[in-house]
Amino acid sequence: MSEELIYDVLRHALWIAVQISAPLLTVALVAGVVVGLFQALTSVQEMTLTFVPKVGAMLIVFWVSMSFMTATLVGFFTEQIVPQIAGG
Template identity: 35%
Template sequence: MEPEVFVDILSDSLFLVIKLVAAIVVPGLVIGLIVSVFQAATSINEQTLSFLPKLIITLVALIVGGHWMTQELMDFFKLMVMRIPEIAG
């Protein structure tokens, strides 16, 4: 049981979390930026105008990328199960 194994597992898991979160957050950030520029150009200060498109695009990102995210988590779980002998032995 070497420390490098745990460092590899930690880095792999953190990279997976960053990938999955970025797939959800980045579209919302882009839409938020577009709506903010639109609000600044037209001087509209409505709160729901910025919230509703971000909510909708986040839900769309979850629906479209849900299968990919689930597959990534399953692959990571299979990898961790395969590495059990490496950790225990």
């Protein structure tokens, strides 16, 4: 296995990681901003108010995007990794 091939597979794996984590991170960011704005407008400084909506939104998005994540990882494994293992 050449150095270029290793770097190419690593680059592709990192891009897959970005694609898979983007929906969860985006929802966490949006939920955090919305809850922060709500807290600033109402002067409610409850610690659980920041945690519970974020976790709930992230669980919902994870449940919805689980098939996308699985298909992406399986596709990467079957198209990139298995041929490299089988090829030598």
